[in-house]
Every structure is written in C-alpha cells, then in structure tokens.
Amino acid sequence: MKTSRSSKLFSRAQRILPGGVDSPVRAFKSVGGNPLFIKRGYGATLEDIDGNKYIDYVMSWGPLIHGHAPRGLIKALSAAARFGTSYGAPSPLEVELGERVRKMMPSLERVRFVSSGTEATMSAARVARAATGRDKIVKFEGCYHGHADAFLVKAGSGALTLGTPTSPGVTRGAAGDTLIAGYNDLASVEALFAANRNAIATIFVEPIAGNMGLVPPAAGFLDGLRRLCDAHGALLIFDEVISGFRAAPGGAQALFKVRPDLTCLGKIIGGGLPVGAYGGRTDLMELVSPAGPVYQAGTLSGNPLAMTAGLWCLEHLKPSLYRTLSALTTRLAAGLAEAARSANVPLQVNAFGSLLTPFFTTQPVRDFASATSASAEQYGRFFRGMLERGVYPPPSQFEAWFLSAAHTTRAVDKTIAAARGAFDDVAKGTSATR
Numbered sequence: 001m002k003t004s005r006s007s008k009l010f011s012r013a014q015r016i017l018p019g020g021v022d023s024p025v026r027a028f029k030s031v032g033g034n035p036l037f038i039k040r041g042y043g044a045t046l047e048d049i050d051g052n053k054y055i056d057y058v059m060s061w062g063p064l065i066h067g068h069a070p071r072g073l074i075k076a077l078s079a080a081a082r083f084g085t086s087y088g089a090p091s092p093l094e095v096e097l098g099e100r101v102r103k104m105m106p107s108l109e110r111v112r113f114v115s116s117g118t119e120a121t122m123s124a125a126r127v128a129r130a131a132t133g134r135d136k137i138v139k140f141e142g143c144y145h146g147h148a149d150a151f152l153v154k155a156g157s158g159a160l161t162l163g164t165p166t167s168p169g170v171t172r173g174a175a176g177d178t179l180i181a182g183y184n185d186l187a188s189v190e191a192l193f194a195a196n197r198n199a200i201a202t203i204f205v206e207p208i209a210g211n212m213g214l215v216p217p218a219a220g221f222l223d224g225l226r227r228l229c230d231a232h233g234a235l236l237i238f239d240e241v242i243s244g245f246r247a248a249p250g251g252a253q254a255l256f257k258v259r260p261d262l263t264c265l266g267k268i269i270g271g272g273l274p275v276g277a278y279g280g281r282t283d284l285m286e287l288v289s290p291a292g293p294v295y296q297a298g299t300l301s302g303n304p305l306a307m308t309a310g311l312w313c314l315e316h317l318k319p320s321l322y323r324t325l326s327a328l329t330t331r332l333a334a335g336l337a338e339a340a341r342s343a344n345v346p347l348q349v350n351a352f353g354s355l356l357t358p359f360f361t362t363q364p365v366r367d368f369a370s371a372t373s374a375s376a377e378q379y380g381r382f383f384r385g386m387l388e389r390g391v392y393p394p395p396s397q398f399e400a401w402f403l404s405a406a407h408t409t410r411a412v413d414k415t416i417a418a419a420r421g422a423f424d425d426v427a428k429g430t431s432a433t434r
C-alpha cells in the first residue's frame with residue numbers, strides 16, 4: 001500500500017497543527033502508523049490522497065447515517081448556500097428542524113440549536129445546575145460528553161472519591177463538582193446520592209455507551225437511573241449525541257421507553273455539518289436566555305446551511321433503513337466473531353442497531369473495566385491489517401464502528417473476508433508493513 005503522499009503531508013501538518021490533526025483520535029496514535037489524508041468520500045468509500053480506497057466504518061464518527069455525500073443532500077446544500085450561509089438572525093429552517101426533532105423525540109418540548117455536541121452537553125449542565133440550585137453532576141466512567149472541563153474527569157481511587165482531572169488545564173474546582181459512577185452499576189449511583197445529599201444536580205449518561213467501544217445498557221439500568229433521579233430531586237440527562245436518530249428515529253429514549261428531563265443531540269442531527277442541540281422539559285428550557293436567565297449563545301447557531309443538512313438527514317430516516325442497518329450490522333458482527341474463532345483470536349463483539357465494536361478480550365464487555373481489558377495492541381495489529389486490505393475501521397479499540405445506508409451486503413462480506421486475513425496477522429503477531 002502506497003502512502004507516501006499522506007506521510008509527507010503528515011510531516012507538514014505536524015509543523016502547523018498540534019500533532020498534525022484537529023482532533024486527537026485521527027492521529028492513529030493508539031494503532032500505530034501515520035494517519036491517511038482523505039481526498040474524498042462517497043457512499044461508504046473513503047479515498048486517500050495516494051489513491052487508496054477503503055470501506056469506511058468511521059463515517060465521520062457517526063453523523064453520516066446516509067453515507068458520504070448523498071446526492072440529495074449535496075443538492076439541498078448547494079441551493080441553500082446560494083441564499084447565504086449565515087444571517088445572525090432567525091430563519092424559518094430553525095423552526096422547521098426544531099418541530100421535526102420534537103415530533104421524532106417528544107421529550108424535547110423545547111430545543112436550542114448549537115454547533116457541536118460539546119456545546120450541547122456543556123449548556124445542558126448549566127441548565128440543570130440553574131434549575132436545581134445544585135453544583136454536582138454525575139457521569140459514568142468511560143462515557144464521553146465532549147471536552148468541556150466538567151466532563152474531562154475520571155474516577156479517583158474509588159467511586160466515592162472526588163473526580164480527578166483527566167487533562168491538565170482542568171481546575172480542581174471544576175473536577176471536584178463531577179462525580180464518577182460505574183456504567184451499568186446502579187449501586188454505584190445510589191452510593192453517590194447517599195454521600196452527596198441534596199448536592200447532585202443531574203446524572204449525565206450515554207443511554208447506549210459508544211465511547212469506550214460499544215456497551216449497551218443492561219436491563220433496568222436506564223429505568224433505575226430515572227427512579228433514582230426522581231427520588232433525589234436530580235435531573236436525568238441523556239447524551240444521545242450518538243444514539244439519537246441512530247438507535248431508532250426516537251433515539252434510545254424511545255427504544256428503552258425512559259423519558260429524560262433533558263437530551264443532548266449532535267452528529268446525525270447535522271447530517272455531516274456542525275450541529276448540536278439540547279432540549280427537553282418546557283419549564284427547564286424556558287430558563288435559557290432570552291426566555292430565562294441562563295445565558296447561552298452562538299454566532300453560527302442554527303445557520304441555514306447546517307439546518308438544511310439536518311432537515312434533509314432527518315427527513316430521510318425511514319423505518320426500513322433501521323431494519324436494513326440492523327440486519328447488516330448483525331451480519332458483520334457474526335462474520336467478525338466467526339473469523340476470529342477460526343483464527344483462534346479471543347474476541348467479543350458487541351453490536352446494537354447500526355453500531356458494533358470487536359473487543360480483543362475473553363471477557364464479556366459490559367462496563368469500563370471489561371472494555372479496557374481489551375488489548376489495544378492486538379487491535380492495532382488488526383487495524384493495520386484491515387487498512388492493507390481496503391477497510392478503514394476506527395483507529396482505536398475503544399470506539400464504535402458505524403454503518404450507513406451506503407453500506408451493502410457486498411461491502412460487509414468484503415470486510416469479513418479482509419478480517420480473516422487481519423485476524424491471522426493478529427494470531428501470528430505480525431502485521432503487514434506499510
């Protein structure tokens with residue numbers, strides 16, 4: 001595989017962009033090798049600047065449920081751009097997209113558009129604190145809610161200790177207001193409530209965890225969170241930046257029939273353009289400025305280009321799409337599991353809807369500890385083997401694979417065939433050199 005152009009550009013990029021990229025996981029640090037620079041994407045295919053083509057399972061980390069550059073979307077965007085890209089004044093499209101979101105996810109009685117998932121979670125936390133008059137938030141180890149200070153926190157020595165920052169630059173003050181619980185572990189949440197009476201404003205959760213690799217919620221976990229929040233006067237916030245419009249048209253909340261107080265959205269809602277949103281109960285959202293006193297603003301929020309992409313994307317989510325995606329994902333998950341077995345490589349494949357993660361471990365993966373028992377080194381070898389064979393999986397063991405409407409049975413079967421070779425590489429402890 002020839003990658004000289006990407007390598008050369010990566011050297012140049014490192015002299016201008018920190019680490020050569022604009023978001024860390026793109027740098028291939030945990031899988032080895034240099035990142036590939038992409039020339040274009042179409043359907044389920046990525047083409048790099050050396051002319052190599054790959055079946056893409058990153059799909060921009062989730063937004064591209066209709067594939068790269070669907071013709072209808074490009075047409076709608078071109079038409080919208082001719083009318084201007086941003087007004088800094090309201091446009092009809094925001095109202096239309098807001099109403100469509102509420103129709104699909106009725107718990108969002110009011111919604112505010114922003115430009116990223118990070119903005120959505122950060123702002124939802126502010127609303128929850130304002131509404132409850134409490135400072136502390138609970139998050140789960142291994143869940144990601146964007147890069148705002150309050151969320152860059154992991155557990156200290158035990159679930160009851162105050163959080164310690166994951167990143168330098170996060171103040172002890174910010175980290176100290178974030179408490180960490182175990183995913184799929186209601187007892188750890190109960191213990192936090194017991195130790196922090198009347199201090200917890202909200203629980204943030206990815207109702208289907210996708211950022212430690214895919215970890216679905218255990219039976220009763222989301223219901224239990226709803227019950228605990230109600231018992232302790234805290235708000236329940238679902239971070240559906242990945243699961244929204246992907247798990248089902250109504251998100252994980254529709255699928256598991258649990259109604260959160262607030263919901264954060266991103267990724268699919270922007271159809272590949274920068275869009276996020278938060279919304280929920282009217283009484284809470286009416287606290288947001290200018291309806292209420294909780295300040296939050298954005299120069300490019302709700303701009304017509306972004307809203308056009310969101311509208312096109314949501315309008316094209318048909319029930320049949322979910323059935324097709326789920327069947328394809330099941331086929332891929334089964335194929336990967338079987339190929340690993342034949343090569344004698346221990347593998348646990350978690351799959352849900354159009355998401356999956358193959359974990360290189362012998363343990364069933366249901367929380368952060370079991371997820372991180374997976375071998376990042378074996379995954380790296382597998383990843384490089386897949387690239388060699390024309391498949392582009394996420395460049396990290398601890399991420400979800402995303403399928404889209406553009407993935408075909410043929411592409412999935414090609415992926416499984418490539419995986420046979422890549423698992424052999426893992427078993428042999430070798431990898432194709434590039």
Ligand SMILES: *Cc1c(COP(=O)(O)O)cnc(C)c1O
Nearest residue numbers: 116117118144145146241242266
């Ligand atoms: C991607 C993601 C975010 C952050 O969204 P950005 O648009 O990258 O800021 C927040 N929460 C979850 C669950 C995500 O997957």
